[in-house]
Amino acid sequence: MNFTMPELTPALPEIFLLAALSVILIVDLFVADPKRFATFLLTQASLLVCAIITIMNASGKVVHTFDNMYVSDMMTAVLKVGVYVCVFMLLIYSRRYIESRELCKGEFYTLSLFATLGMMVMISANSFLTLYLGLELMSLSLYAMVALQRDSHVATEAAMKYFVLGALASGLLLYGMSMLYGATGSLDINRVLEAIKSGQANPDVLVFGIVFVVAGLGFKLGAVPFHMWVPDVYHGAPTAVTLFIGSAPKLAAFAFVLRILSGGLQPLVHDWSQMLEILAVLSMAIGNITAIAQANIKRMLAYSTISHMGFLLLGILSGNVNGYSSAMFYVLIYALMTLGGFGMVMLMSREGFEADKIDDFKGLNARSPWNAFVMLLLMFSMAGIPPTVGFYAKFSVLQAALNSGHVWLVVAAVLFSLIGSFYYLRIVKLMYFDAPIIDAPIIANQDARILLGINGIAMLLLGILPQSLMALCAQSIQSSFSGF
Amino acid sequence: MIETLVFYFFSAILVASSLAVITVRNPVHAALFLVLAFFTAAGLWLLLEAEFLAIVLVLVYVGAVMVLFLFVVMMLDINIARLREGIWAWLPFGALLAVVMVLEMWIVLGSERFGLVGTIAPEGHPAGYSNTKELGRLIYTHYVYAFEIAAVILLVAIVSAIALTLRRRKDTKSQVASEQLAARREERVRLVSMPSGKK
Numbered sequence: 303m304n305f306t307m308p309e310l311t312p313a314l315p316e317i318f319l320l321a322a323l324s325v326i327l328i329v330d331l332f333v334a335d336p337k338r339f340a341t342f343l344l345t346q347a348s349l350l351v352c353a354i355i356t357i358m359n360a361s362g363k364v365v366h367t368f369d370n371m372y373v374s375d376m377m378t379a380v381l382k383v384g385v386y387v388c389v390f391m392l393l394i395y396s397r398r399y400i401e402s403r404e405l406c407k408g409e410f411y412t413l414s415l416f417a418t419l420g421m422m423v424m425i426s427a428n429s430f431l432t433l434y435l436g437l438e439l440m441s442l443s444l445y446a447m448v449a450l451q452r453d454s455h456v457a458t459e460a461a462m463k464y465f466v467l468g469a470l471a472s473g474l475l476l477y478g479m480s481m482l483y484g485a486t487g488s489l490d491i492n493r494v495l496e497a498i499k500s501g502q503a504n505p506d507v508l509v510f511g512i513v514f515v516v517a518g519l520g521f522k523l524g525a526v527p528f529h530m531w532v533p534d535v536y537h538g539a540p541t542a543v544t545l546f547i548g549s550a551p552k553l554a555a556f557a558f559v560l561r562i563l564s565g566g567l568q569p570l571v572h573d574w575s576q577m578l579e580i581l582a583v584l585s586m587a588i589g590n591i592t593a594i595a596q597a598n599i600k601r602m603l604a605y606s607t608i609s610h611m612g613f614l615l616l617g618i619l620s621g622n623v624n625g626y627s628s629a630m631f632y633v634l635i636y637a638l639m640t641l642g643g644f645g646m647v648m649l650m651s652r653e654g655f656e657a658d659k660i661d662d663f664k665g666l667n668a669r670s671p672w673n674a675f676v677m678l679l680l681m682f683s684m685a686g687i688p689p690t691v692g693f694y695a696k697f698s699v700l701q702a703a704l705n706s707g708h709v710w711l712v713v714a715a716v717l718f719s720l721i722g723s724f725y726y727l728r729i730v731k732l733m734y735f736d737a738p739i740i741d742a743p744i745i746a747n748q749d750a751r752i753l754l755g756i757n758g759i760a761m762l763l764l765g766i767l768p769q770s771l772m773a774l775c776a777q778s779i780q781s782s783f784s785g786f
Numbered sequence: 787m788i789e790t791l792v793f794y795f796f797s798a799i800l801v802a803s804s805l806a807v808i809t810v811r812n813p814v815h816a817a818l819f820l821v822l823a824f825f826t827a828a829g830l831w832l833l834l835e836a837e838f839l840a841i842v843l844v845l846v847y848v849g850a851v852m853v854l855f856l857f858v859v860m861m862l863d864i865n866i867a868r869l870r871e872g873i874w875a876w877l878p879f880g881a882l883l884a885v886v887m888v889l890e891m892w893i894v895l896g897s898e899r900f901g902l903v904g905t906i907a908p909e910g911h912p913a914g915y916s917n918t919k920e921l922g923r924l925i926y927t928h929y930v931y932a933f934e935i936a937a938v939i940l941l942v943a944i945v946s947a948i949a950l951t952l953r954r955r956k957d958t959k960s961q962v963a964s965e966q967l968a969a970r971r972e973e974r975v976r977l978v979s980m981p982s983g984k985k
Contacts (some may be wrong), residue, residue: 305927308930308931313931327945368930368931369929371932409946412945413945416938416942416945419938423935429932431932432932432935435932435935435936436935438939439938439939439942442939442942442943442946443942445946446945446946446949449950450949506894507894509894510895
């Protein structure tokens with residue numbers, strides 16, 4: 303058997319992050335500072351270096367290595383940089399929060415980096431095996447992070463639910479993958495595609511496998527009817543971890559869905575897009591309608607996530623390059639909006655107090671006009687009101703779905719997002735037209751405050767000038783999926 | 787012929803013991819049935835000429851994981867009656883779903899699609915073929931990337947297990963040997979000069 307040394311340069315970001323992680327793990331043992339500032343700085347620095355390596359490495363060409371298990375192309379580069387930015391921002395947002403809640407252990411930072419590594423593996427995976435391993439690496443780190451606040455009963459319960467349902471989802475996914483392997487005889491996504499195209503694979507077995515794969519992916523994305531865990535976990539986990547679960551992993555999950563369905567199973571687009579249609583409509587319906595009844599903002603944002611996942615699926619089920627690129631734009635914008643939303647919840651919280659009730663936002667304008675304005679921009683963007691970028695993201699997804707002929711889906715999506723705008727606008731109403739019930743000053747780190755401001759303004763700026771990001775998404779999808 | 791007989795023998799025991807795992811009332815018995823299931827699965831793998839995997843299954847799962855599991859089950863006082871509360875209310879619905887699922891799977895995966903018709907049986911390996919050697923070769927070459935990620939997953943497991951269970955309590959009475967050894971006479975013994983009493 304011949305063995306040639308695999309090309310290592312495409313995987314340089316992963317290799318660097320793993321090395322940096324090992325160093326941070328050891329350095330953290332010697333950090334005496336209870337605030338773990340050194341660990342924080344090292345974590346952020348390694349994310350920055352990863353971003354630089356990824357950008358330098360990006361050549362616009364599709365490069366495979368490790369016997370086709372690893373792929374590096376423009377889509378992976380854009381999504382990976384998105385993940386770094388998300389993790390970088392959320393660590394800044396959550397620093398003060400974790401300091402005041404006995405969460406500030408070195409493990410919070412190292413597990414965040416482990417989860418980041420898992421996401422990178424998922425984004426760059428080109429084989430069922432590496433897709434699954436990346437997913438497990440990410441999920442295991444997240445389960446542990448949810449449970450990190452050990453004395454909190456709710457957090458432990460949330461971790462338990464997350465773990466059990468996550469394991470169930472992994473089981474479904476693996477069963478589906480084993481069926482696909484049985485039908486095509488390969489784990490390599492390119493070879494799976496070839497086998498399906500050549501007609502060797504039995505279509506019944508393939509569709510059977512797809513059912514399980516889609517169910518597993520639905521669990522991971524939190525799409526209805528596999529959404530039961532989302533509100534409980536979002537609510538129970540410490541807000542810093544909720545922010546983590548809600549933002550960066552969705553980028554990785556998007557890459558995962560795209561690689562399996564649009565990469566390997568593209569010839570069966572008719573079958574899986576029907577399944578996604580059901581998931582999308584149900585997610586938008588249940589997510590938007592149930593969110594209205596929530597009094598807890600973390601739960602409300604959880605249901606809003608479910609409805610956003612419906613929109614994301616709407617882009618993917620179009621089954622063409624146009625739809626994928628608008629879905630990619632959507633997921634990037636979604637991650638930014640979620641960062642801002644939960645970042646604001648953490649900004650308003652302080653030691654011994656969680657600002658997780660919707661009523662805690664009452665009269666925010668009187669207490670802090672700037673923060674109220676930032677929150678207003680975020681809520682407008684989530685609701686999809688122009689000129690914020692949320693409108694453009696929804697619009698491009700709807701356009702892609704319309705172009706591929708899903709008229710009734712688009713009508714339903716517009717109706718449900720109309721219903722959904724009620725609960726976003728209710729927050730705005732509470733902030734501007736109600737009297738505050740608490741008048742404690744908002745204490746926050748300066749860096750978090752400034753970054754949150756930038757986050758909010760970005761919603762507006764990207765909304766006015768979405769072309770460059772949209773073009774980047776279109777170009778990267780084009781270069782990654784033009785071969786299919 | 788004899789191989790087919792052995793296969794059906796092992797398969798029958800495997801299915802029966804797996805069923806027993808989820809139906810018996812006593813959790814210790816369930817764990818023991820799981821051990822039996824692992825043994826028979828290892829037997830099936832031996833039939834497939836995957837000797838290394840079969841032995842690892844017995845060594846790791848039966849020898850280590852299940853023994854640990856038995857310990858846990860015995861340590862925890864699990865209240866079976868409470869776990870089974872409400873099972874009868876859901877059983878008809880669950881059973882209906884299960885039957886529908888099994889029927890669907892039967893239709894799709896029936897023997898004309900997944901039997902020897904659909905896939906060609908692999909040829910037997912020549913004498914002297916080493917399954918272990920082949921596995922080792924593949925793991926460190928073709929699957930090296932996946933192998934490394936699996937190692938990282940184990941590292942995460944270690945880190946999070948320690949983070950979730952290590953708690954430095956201030957009120958424990960544990961001994962610190964280094965401090966005990968470093969103690970000097972001056973710290974422990976105080977000479978007090980007492981005037982001797984008059985008699």
